[in-house]
Amino acid sequence: MAPKTNARRFILNLGLILLVAVTLLPRPVSARALNETSLPDLNTFALAVQNGEANTLRGVYAENIFALPVLQQPTYNAAFVSRDPNSVTQFSLASQFGNVGLLAHNDLSGQYFFQLYQGERIQLVYGDGRIEYFRVTGIYRYQAESPFSTRSNLIDLDTREYLTAYDLFAKVYKGPRHITFQTCIANNGNSSWGRLFVIAEPEKSLPQLATQIQ
Template identity: 45%
Template sequence: MDHQPAHRPNRQLFYLLLVIALLAFPSPVRAFEKTEIPPLETFIAQVMNGNADELRGIYVSGVFADVITPQPVDDPTFVTSQSNALTQFGMASRHGSIGLLAHNYLAGSDFFLLEEGQLIYLIYGDGRTETYIIRRFLRFQALTPQSTTSDFVDLETGELLSASNLFHKVFQRKGDVVLQTCIYADGNASWGRLFIIAEPYEEHAPISMPIHLEFQ
């Protein structure tokens, strides 16, 4: 009888997702010109498609307004190479959080401009918004950045974590938003990982779009 733990395949997938999926390309240089950030209401109108269940955009006033793309169902390691775009992390969704991924030489470079207490707006296809407030920044060094079995060190506490334990620590946060990108250091574009944790901001009323908007 096979007595191997049932969660072993998931653990291996966690390693692949956390270590391989966000391995940055060698260049840390921003690869695109930043476009002007529109007002929130304008951005909502730009990303709406009428689908109430589809997450379409993310907005932080004065910092960025990016579209959100889903991962292909057959590629859980996919991270978009489009500028001004984030990828919704499918496995995070299955653990109750909203994970949004970006390369640190593309949209992820803006993550380093964020501060605790800033508001994040998520926009759905029907124009509905959900508001979150940034609460925590988690930074980890990958001890062997190019290895699929790398351990990680919490740069604040010194705690040593396996990739699977890091996944659970970061993404098992029901109802929270987690932004993830790589940290560039010592000439290595995938030296570490940055995670930004945002919690629901209940005091802020949802923004509604004018009812005259129609979809063909």
């Protein structure tokens, strides 16, 4: 495919990311607090969500933080994010790049993304019971200069670096296989003020962990 076509596709995809960000804005629906219920262990959770479909992602697990079923977006609706309070939605555009994008409203399951930390272990559970292991390796927070614009530049809140729409999409959804958790950041009364992205990479790709994995 020609480079110009790729560039146009990235801008379109980033526009959808920012459209997704708008759909992630909080609405008056209360989320289940983490301490209101005990989480199942990983094996119990895996048994509960599997459905026999080997290629379908069915759940995501982080010990003591969340155990959430994964829902799929309807065909041709990459901006859809479920309002189910105890689930995340798989971002279909990320799958086109071989990666896993997980979306949630920040007043629902997205609130748990803020509890993830560097080195946290993440497990993906597939329909046949297979489990894939990841570790959180990057947490990125951005302010959107124009929160409702699909072409807004974004400011990295840690480094103050400016990123274009193209740069952001490439950073969080391209590259070697990884998970990207995405939700909105509310600030100063503006519920669409910023974006949170948490990146987790496969354990086997991390040199410091590879020798520990059998």
